[in-house]
Amino acid sequence: MNEIPAGSTTGEHVSLTVPADATYLTFLRSAVAGMAARTEAGVDVIEDLRIAVDEAVTLLLNSAEASNAVQCDIWLADHGITIEVSATAQGELPGVGDDSYSWMVLDAILNELRVENRGGRVTISMQRAWDRGSAPVTA
Amino acid sequence: MNEIPAGSTTGEHVSLTVPADATYLTFLRSAVAGMAARTEAGVDVIEDLRIAVDEAVTLLLNSAEASNAVQCDIWLADHGITIEVSATAQGELPGVGDDSYSWMVLDAILNELRVENRGGRVTISMQRAWDRGSAPVTA
Amino acid sequence: MDIKTSPGNIDTTCWVTVSGDLDLSNVETLNEALRTMQDAGFVHLVVDLGAVAFIDSTGFGVLVEAMRRSRTTGGDVGLVVKQTHVKRVMEITGLDRVFVTSDTPEDVEAQLIVGVQADNS
Amino acid sequence: MDIKTSPGNIDTTCWVTVSGDLDLSNVETLNEALRTMQDAGFVHLVVDLGAVAFIDSTGFGVLVEAMRRSRTTGGDVGLVVKQTHVKRVMEITGLDRVFVTSDTPEDVEAQLIVGVQADNS
Numbered sequence: 001m002n003e004i005p006a007g008s009t010t011g012e013h014v015s016l017t018v019p020a021d022a023t024y025l026t027f028l029r030s031a032v033a034g035m036a037a038r039t040e041a042g043v044d045v046i047e048d049l050r051i052a053v054d055e056a057v058t059l060l061l062n063s064a065e066a067s068n069a070v071q072c073d074i075w076l077a078d079h080g081i082t083i084e085v086s087a088t089a090q091g092e093l094p095g096v097g098d099d100s101y102s103w104m105v106l107d108a109i110l111n112e113l114r115v116e117n118r119g120g121r122v123t124i125s126m127q128r129a130w131d132r133g134s135a136p137v138t139a
Numbered sequence: 140m141n142e143i144p145a146g147s148t149t150g151e152h153v154s155l156t157v158p159a160d161a162t163y164l165t166f167l168r169s170a171v172a173g174m175a176a177r178t179e180a181g182v183d184v185i186e187d188l189r190i191a192v193d194e195a196v197t198l199l200l201n202s203a204e205a206s207n208a209v210q211c212d213i214w215l216a217d218h219g220i221t222i223e224v225s226a227t228a229q230g231e232l233p234g235v236g237d238d239s240y241s242w243m244v245l246d247a248i249l250n251e252l253r254v255e256n257r258g259g260r261v262t263i264s265m266q267r268a269w270d271r272g273s274a275p276v277t278a
Numbered sequence: 279m280d281i282k283t284s285p286g287n288i289d290t291t292c293w294v295t296v297s298g299d300l301d302l303s304n305v306e307t308l309n310e311a312l313r314t315m316q317d318a319g320f321v322h323l324v325v326d327l328g329a330v331a332f333i334d335s336t337g338f339g340v341l342v343e344a345m346r347r348s349r350t351t352g353g354d355v356g357l358v359v360k361q362t363h364v365k366r367v368m369e370i371t372g373l374d375r376v377f378v379t380s381d382t383p384e385d386v387e388a389q390l391i392v393g394v395q396a397d398n399s
Numbered sequence: 400m401d402i403k404t405s406p407g408n409i410d411t412t413c414w415v416t417v418s419g420d421l422d423l424s425n426v427e428t429l430n431e432a433l434r435t436m437q438d439a440g441f442v443h444l445v446v447d448l449g450a451v452a453f454i455d456s457t458g459f460g461v462l463v464e465a466m467r468r469s470r471t472t473g474g475d476v477g478l479v480v481k482q483t484h485v486k487r488v489m490e491i492t493g494l495d496r497v498f499v500t501s502d503t504p505e506d507v508e509a510q511l512i513v514g515v516q517a518d519n520s
């Protein structure tokens with residue numbers, strides 16, 4: 001297995017801001033899949049990342065103000081991808097860190113998963129490495 | 140022909156920041172096409188917008204610093220779309236406003252086309268309406 | 279997302295074929311389609327996810343709700359599942375032990391009719 | 400983008416079939432492929448754009464350069480064009496009057512061999 005893809009994508013960063021509207025989930029899933037396709041990630045990993053951004057943004061949308069925007073940042077690294085999604089949320093984010101099904105899925109498919117709430121702005125940070133088995137590496 | 144699409148997309152805004160790298164042209168074309176597909180724009184208009192963002196960003200890339208980022212903003216309005224692409228450019232942007240083929244194409248397929256250079260940051264603003272013939276409405 | 283409904287092999291059963299992407303933006307449409315079929319008297323629903331390109335936990339949430347409604351009337355909801363990534367989400371959430379599943383609607387319907395219960399242990 | 404080359408019906412002619420997206424990120428690959436065929440002695444090039452999903456003025460720039468090189472040796476470059484949006488860009492830039500075009504490679508090759516010139520007036 002190659003250590004680094006032929007055209008190294010290390011350090012590439014893309015940032016997307018979209019309306020806090022569920023009809024933009026497709027847009028974000030496609031963007032994340034498009035970014036992952038630039039790397040050595042296999043189809044299974046790309047599929048997992050599609051689910052990851054979707055579940056995370058769905059959590060944000062459940063409490064984001066409708067007038068708001070969701071930001072999605074994607075960084076490509078040597079052996080993995082980092083995705084950060086954030087929005088201004090109203091109160092606590094339901095389903096985060098608890099035993100919600102969204103969280104269960106996120107926790108299973110990612111290597112790292114973190115939530116931060118700074119002054120009402122909630123950020124979900126996710127990391128996934130390429131070279132791991134189907135069971136997650138415990139963070 | 141419908142005046143406003145069923146689910147009005149008026150005022151929706153998406154912002155994308157990508158590396159100043161030609162391998163991101165596909166990403167931007169897909170993003171613009173995806174946005175346009177949310178509206179009542181027909182396939183011909185969507186195809187024109189794909190070309191528009193590609194030609195405009197190609198102009199920017201010809202003089203953008205490689206370390207830089209290209210920003211692409213897309214606004215949906217009742218009867219059209221506005222796309223703005225910008226980057227920090229080195230010196231004058233070659234091919235802008237002159238008789239380059241890129242410019243010729245942009246000028247023909249858009250309703251409005253403007254270039255601004257503010258302190259080394261070049262912005263190309265483009266507008267396209269849905270309801271027009273194949274000949275451009277003179278701006 | 280596209281939803282098609284057709285009568286099953288026996289008249290208490292309905293097949294619901296879903297295709298495309300299923301997420302927060304359109305789960306309510308699926309929810310209403312399933313409710314409509316249940317209100318029309320169909321005891322068993324065979325939901326065919328074989329042509330679904332994407333489904334997340336919000337999508338499964340609607341299927342779980344429909345399953346609960348059907349079970350209160352002695353019926354059930356079974357799923358046609360083919361894609362590895364759909365199976366994967368079901369395994370992670372434990373849904374593979376909640377739903378009767380198979381890779382053809384005929385087979386799911388047969389299991390529902392004879393009253394096979396998913397292994398809920 | 401994918402490029403395939405194959406010999407034409409006569410031995411001074413080569414067919415170059417391009418598919419996928421053609422833009423600033425990969426025009427140089429096409430440029431090299433066309434140069435290689437010209438260096439190998441092919442006088443006429445039939446470039447088949449029928450399966451191209453996207454092409455912009457950077458892509459056409461490379462085809463214009465190739466056409467200039469071929470014409471200096473008494474040859475020419477002809478294009479197979481089918482898609483409306485490709486024709487549209489050619490009309491806007493006037494390229495439809497520069498290149499011999501048709502919707503089959505056989506027809507483009509036949510025109511190149513008998514020395515048909517595009518209407519350059």
Ligand SMILES: Nc1ncnc2c1ncn2[C@@H]1O[C@H](COP(=O)(O)OP(=O)(O)O)[C@@H](O)[C@H]1O
Pocket residue numbers: 101102334335336338339340342371372373376
């Ligand atoms: N939205 C969902 N996404 C994924 N799995 C779900 C969802 N809703 C319910 N489930 C799964 O269905 C199982 C059965 O649901 P239910 O009978 O309601 O059990 P519980 O009493 O644990 O909620 C749950 O244990 C869970 O694994």
Ligand SMILES: Nc1ncnc2c1ncn2[C@@H]1O[C@H](COP(=O)(O)OP(=O)(O)O)[C@@H](O)[C@H]1O
Pocket residue numbers: 240241456457459460461463492493494497
């Ligand atoms: N990159 C390009 N994109 C579109 N059209 C082009 C491009 N390069 C050249 N052309 C077209 O090809 C025509 C012929 O090219 P050329 O023989 O070089 O003419 P000119 O002397 O006007 O440059 C030009 O008039 C122009 O219409």
